[in-house]
Structures are given as structure tokens and as C-alpha cells.
Amino acid sequence: MNIALPVAIEQQMQTRKKQFAYDEDAYLIGKGGYTTAAPYTLYDAIVALALGKNVLLKGPTGAGKTKLAETLSYLFGQPMHSINCSVDLDAEAMLGFKTIQEREGKPVIEFIPGPVIQAMTKGHLLYIDEINMAKPETLPILNGVLDYRKTLTNPFTGEVVKAKSTFGVIAAINEGYIGTVPLNEALKNRFIVIDVPYIQGDALKDVLRAQSILKDHSLIDRFVMLSADLIVQVQSGQISETAASIRALIDACDLAVYLPPLRAIERGIVEKLEDDREKAAVRNIAETLFE
Incomplete structure (x- = not known):
């Protein structure tokens, strides 16, 4: 990466790389490879993420938004959990679900955490792809996750989940695409918006x-x-x-x-x-x- 970053940002990235080097989910770290003729696209995304901001990548389909998200995961050395949005997305797909497990010969109900709660509790990154494909009524459950509180009350367990300090959110949006809906202004206001142009x-x-x-x-x-x-x-x-x-x-x-x-x-x-x-x-x- 031929980008000169501020010392504080570079230190933040190196600290996270060391922290997650031996993480059990290290296999979720992206492979990198995002290239652009507009270097400030990557620069601005790095700075925003290092500062604890949520990043919304906006651009045409196939412009490299997912590759940019994977590159951010790679540069920070930070595992990334993913959500692929659709009209069928529900709370269970985001947060997790309850299931019956056998413990010492007895059936017990256990909660299996989904990508949101895993990313929060482990301090990982969360990637929300095509966020405007989800039904508008599905996303408000993330409002507390995406603002300064970084918390969530799990509706399945009643537990209040507090994200670790390194937790970060990257979302991608294709505006005007079939099946998409305009993002709620309150939701969009929780992100730093970065335009991802076509690579040429x-x-x-x-x-x-x-x-x-x-x-x-x-x-x-x-x-x-x-x-x-x-x-x-x-x-x-x-x-x-x-x-x-x-x-x-x-x-x-x-x-x-x-x-x-x-x-x-x-x-x-x-x-x-x-x-x-x-x-x-x-x-x-x-x-x-x-x-």
C-alpha cells in the first residue's frame, strides 16, 4: 500500500494486527487486493475505520466495494463477519438463534450468536453487504450498534451486548438498483459515506x-x-x-x-x-x- 498515513492511524493499524494475529477467527481476515486510481478512497476509509466510525461504501455494482472491505480487514489484520442483505433478512440471521443442545444427557436451550453479536463481542469487523436490500423495518435493531453506544439488547436472551473498542462496521450500498429502498436518514447519518468509483x-x-x-x-x-x-x-x-x-x-x-x-x-x-x-x-x- 503506497499511502502515507498519519502516525496515529498507522499505530492503530499495527496494534490491531498484533492483537488479532493469533485470533481463532483469523481465517476471516480479508486477502486485500483493492486497487483504485483514486487513492483517497482507500485512505479515507482507513482513517474513518481507525477513528471508530462506521463506513458506508457507495458505488455501482462491480466497482470493488466488497474487495475494498476485504482490503480494510487485511490492512487492520482484523477478522470480518458478513451479512448479505435481502428482503428475507431477519433478526435471527443478524443476531443468532436459539437451539436445543444435549449437555450431560439433558437437553438444554443454547443461543448461537450470529455475525453481529460475534463481531461485537470479539471486537471484529462487521460487513453488511447491500444494506439497502433489507426491509426498512429490519435494520432499526442495529441503531444502538451503529451509534456511540455500540450496544444491543439481544431480543432472544435479554442480554445487553456491549461491543469491544476495536469493533467496526463497514456497509455497502448500490443506489437505484432493482429491489433496493432508500436508506433511512437516521441510519445513513450513522455512517461516514465514501464513494467507490469504477476502477479504470x-x-x-x-x-x-x-x-x-x-x-x-x-x-x-x-x-x-x-x-x-x-x-x-x-x-x-x-x-x-x-x-x-x-x-x-x-x-x-x-x-x-x-x-x-x-x-x-x-x-x-x-x-x-x-x-x-x-x-x-x-x-x-x-x-x-x-x-
Whole structure:
């Protein structure tokens, strides 16, 4: 990471790395790898998290929000528990559930903590993906977790759970996406909001070289050009964000090692789209760059 951080922030990161080096959940630490042409995206997220702020990553689908969250986990050396939001998300999926266990030959009721309570009690990170996909009535249970109190009254046990000082929350949001709802202002106000732009140019080249098995530099350059053209179409409203997803682009690059590029793009990008007009638009762009 070629970012000069304030000494106090760097010390905070090193302290956490030492603290969690031998944590039983160390396997949950992210692998890192987030790259961007806008270095302050990462810098600002690091500072906010080190200061104990909740971080909301806002950006188009496939821009690298999850990879940024994993990179923060990696840089702090801190395990990260995850919640994938949907309309079916409920309190049990977030907090945990009761179950019957056998102890010394007798059935006893035990509470199995979920990702929120595990992250709080262990001082880990909590990643809430696509937070605006959850039903609005589901999230208020986290209000006390996300403000200065960092506490939660567990509705299943009546216990008041207090988070450890290193506990942190990272959430991701895709605005205007199908199935999403606007975040409640009281909830959004509990976060530091960081825009995560599309990765482009040399930064995208670095990502493709690091995360794809494609090693042909000439082909990689053309895939970077394809991405730039797709982003222009997304920004003008001609195609959906799915078409410009970095994940989909990496899939196409991987396939291009063994398939002709146009067929790789068909499998990795085009067929993920639903609209025939969008499919045709992507094909037309690809055909101008690949023979």
C-alpha cells in the first residue's frame, strides 16, 4: 500500500494486527487486493475505520466495494463477519438463534450468536453487504450498534451486548438498483459515506494482471478499453451497471485464455444481462475492439 498515513492511524493499524494475529477467527481476515486510481478512497476509509466510525461504501455494482472491505480487514489484520442483505433478512440471521443442545444427557436451550453479536463481542469487523436490500423495518435493531453506544439488547436472551473498542462496521450500498429502498436518514447519518468509483485505466490494468489468469498484455489493454466504453454507456443510461462489473470483466479475461475473446465476453458479460438491447450494445462495442 503506497499511502502515507498519519502516525496515529498507522499505530492503530499495527496494534490491531498484533492483537488479532493469533485470533481463532483469523481465517476471516480479508486477502486485500483493492486497487483504485483514486487513492483517497482507500485512505479515507482507513482513517474513518481507525477513528471508530462506521463506513458506508457507495458505488455501482462491480466497482470493488466488497474487495475494498476485504482490503480494510487485511490492512487492520482484523477478522470480518458478513451479512448479505435481502428482503428475507431477519433478526435471527443478524443476531443468532436459539437451539436445543444435549449437555450431560439433558437437553438444554443454547443461543448461537450470529455475525453481529460475534463481531461485537470479539471486537471484529462487521460487513453488511447491500444494506439497502433489507426491509426498512429490519435494520432499526442495529441503531444502538451503529451509534456511540455500540450496544444491543439481544431480543432472544435479554442480554445487553456491549461491543469491544476495536469493533467496526463497514456497509455497502448500490443506489437505484432493482429491489433496493432508500436508506433511512437516521441510519445513513450513522455512517461516514465514501464513494467507490469504477476502477479504470492503469489501475484496472493492475487489477486484471493480479486477479486474472490472462497474461497477454495486448489483450488486457483491449479489455481495459472495453471496460472504459462500457462505463460510458452505463453513465449515459444505455446499459445497466451489471455490464461494467469488474467481476464480470475478470471472468471474461479468464475465459479469453482458452476461448476467442468475443466468445469469452459473451459468456462472461453479455449473458449476464437480461435486456436484448443491452446485449446487442455490448456485442457491438466488443466487436470494434476484438476480431
